[in-house]
Amino acid sequence: MDNPMQAHGGHGITRFRPSDPDAPFGDGISPFLEKAHAPIFEEKVLSDLPVEGEVPRDLNGVYLRNGPNQQVKPLKAYHWFDGDGMLHAAHFDRGKVTYRNRWIRTDAFENERAAQVAKYYSVFESNKDNKKRPLKDSANTDIVFQGGKGIALWYLAGDPYEFDPLTLDTIGKTDFSVRANLKVSAHAKVDEDTDELLFFDYEAEYPYMTYGVVGPDGKMKHSTPIVLPGPRLPHDMGITKKHSILHDLPLYQDMDAWRTGRHKIVFNPDLPSRFAVVPRYGDADSIRWFEAEPCFMYHVVNCWDEDDAVVMVGCRYGMSTDKDKVAKAIANLAMDAKLYKWRFDLKTGRTTEGPIERAMNLEFPTSPTALNGKRTRYSYCVTMVEDPVPRFSGIVKHDMHTGAFTAFSEGHGVYYSEPWFAPSDSRRSEDDGYVVAFAYNQPKDRSELHVFDAREIGRGPRCRITIPTRVPAGFHATWVKASQMKGR
C-alpha cells in the first residue's frame, strides 16, 4: 500500500476551504486562529497510522480532547475561548490506534453552519447575557465521561452536550440540565465509584451559583443554591468522597463594562478567597465557608478527606501584589501558577495553606480520573511558554510526597495538549500506566500522539504515532477505559 494511513468514514461537512491552512480566515485577526491554533475543516477517521516505537497492548480505551475550532470567519475580534467545540479522539485497541475528530453539534454550531456566516461575538465584545450581541455557547472547554456517555462542557456554564466516546457523534443536550433549566460549567467531576456527576452552574443573578449531583441514570439526584456575595468567575470545583468544594474567588466582572455588554474582569486582592465545603448531598444550611488568602485559580488537581479536614490541591495565581497585572494575566491566559495546597479544618473552621512547589509554572493539572476525591500522590501538568500566545511546551509529573518532578519537552516548536493519565489494564499502583497527549510539531505542520510510561516521563515518549492532520491547540482532555465502554 502506498499510503499506510487509511481514511474512512470521514464527514468533510464544511463548505469552506481555506487558501492558507495556517491562517484560514486571513492574517492578523488573532494569533489564536493561526499556526498551532489554526482550525481544521475536515472531520476524519484515520487508522493504520505510522508508529515510532511500540503501542502498549495493555493500554485500551480512548483519549478524548476538546478545544475551540472556529467554523466560520469571526465577526470581528476572536479570543481562544470563542471557537466551536471540536472533539479529537485516539482510540487504543490492543496495540492499534484510530484517530477521529468531530465538531460538537451545538445549537450555535448548527446555526452558523446553516448561515455560513458568524452570528456570535467574541468574549472581547460581549458577555453571556447580552441578547443584542450574543456569545456562543460552544461546549468547547472540557470533557467528562459519565453514565456511559461523553459530556462536553463550556467554561462560562452552558448547555452540556452528550456524545458517543467512540464515534464522537453528538447525542444532544443532557436531559437533567434541560429538565432543571440549569447550565453546567467546565470541570464538573465524576466519582467513578458511584458514577455520579457533581457539577456547578454559575450566573450573573442571585444566588449566583447552583451545585448539583446527577446519578448514573442521568437524572438529577440533588441540587442546592450556593449564595455568593455577587457574580463571580469560578472555573473549577473539587470533590472528595464526602464533600464538594465550590469557589468564591475575588475575581469578577467589571459590572460597568458588563452593562455595556463588554466582558472585563477585575481581581480584588482586598477580598479573601472563600471556599464552600458542602456534604455531597448537603443543602444550603450545611455549607461550611472557609476563608483563605486572596487568589485566583483555574484548576484543581484533586481533593480528599483527611481526618477532620478537607484537602484541596490546585494551581494558584495571585502571588503578585499588582492586581491589574493579575487580572490581565488571567484574561490573557498568561499562566503564572504554582502548585498549592489548602487544608480546611472542619473542627476549627480554619484554613491552612501554602505552596507545594515554588519554582515551576505549572498548569492544566490532571490526576487519575478513577482517584477523583481520593488522596493522590502524583499530578501531571504542562509547562507553559508565551509564543506569543500560551503554548504547552512540556509535560511534568510532580510527586507531592517527595517534591520531586520529572519533565519532558521536545524543544521549541512542539506543543502538547493536556496530558491525561491512562491506567494499564491491570493497574496495581497509582502510576501504573501511561500518560497520553497530542503533540503538534509546528515546523513539520503535523501532529503526533505521544504515549509516555507514567513512571518514566523524563525518558520521553515510549511511542510516537503520526496523525497526518493538525490537531489544533486545545483545552481539556480525559481518558475512558475500554472496560467503561463495555455494553455500549
Ligand SMILES: [Fe+2]
Ligand atoms: Fe479549565
